[in-house]
Amino acid sequence: MDVLIVGAGAMGTWIGRALDAPVTFADVDADAAAAAAETVPDATAVSLASSDDGEATAIEDRYDLVCLAVPMIHVTDAIAAHADRASEAIIDVSGVMAPALEAMAEHAPDCERVSLHPLFAPERAPGSIAVVRDESGPVTEALLESLDDRGNSLLETTATEHDEAMETVQAATHAAVLSFAIAAKPVPEGFETPIYDQLATLATQMTGGTPRVYADIQETFAGADAVADAATRVADADSAELEALYREATQTWQTADGDSL
Structure with missing residues (x-):
């Protein structure tokens, strides 16, 4: 499984470390993406360069799993921009679930879709993680198993x-x-x-x-x-x-x- 993580802040870096898979970090801040990649073995980084009109450039490659680790007020836009990079599954760790899952269902209807909210600061991991499985499957189940194996407690819930x-x-x-x-x-x-x-x-x-x-x-x-x-x-x-x-x-x-x- 190869993973694209859009958003190279603290939460994106945390989930990159928690995954047992090759990871690519993407961020509008190229330095942040590079810094995140340095903390995860064998990770790479790409820049979300902006075009003349200010819109983020889409990444050309596709990945088994795309994870949106962007601020919650930007998550729906990020899903719309990057959902087509996901070949199997798409998840978010933004912290707001209903809008994120609605956007995933709209832009990635054929993918596995899960929303996660780690209820702790990354430096205090492991901890409790709220989970909504909108459309689960082998990729997201492997992800959740990896998080569980690292000592996290998965709290099954609904978006509402x-x-x-x-x-x-x-x-x-x-x-x-x-x-x-x-x-x-x-x-x-x-x-x-x-x-x-x-x-x-x-x-x-x-x-x-x-x-x-x-x-x-x-x-x-x-x-x-x-x-x-x-x-x-x-x-x-x-x-x-x-x-x-x-x-x-x-x-x-x-x-x-x-x-x-």
């Missing part, structure tokens, strides 16, 4: 379930942490409480990431508005209303025996 979960898991969570990071300030040593400590740790972790990635998530998934609405309710509440909001949250986040989830 995944994308709805990401509204909370990513969009709302990131909005809440970023809002804390903006509104709060570091305090003198000794004043920390356990809850503050945990939020401060999350704020430090998040602000050490890539801003574009977080911006793409907010553009793709709803969830931030719910956080803003909740913050407004808390800010505007009197004592009795605040107690009611606390009880409302308790019903969601406490188990039957009263322990925190």
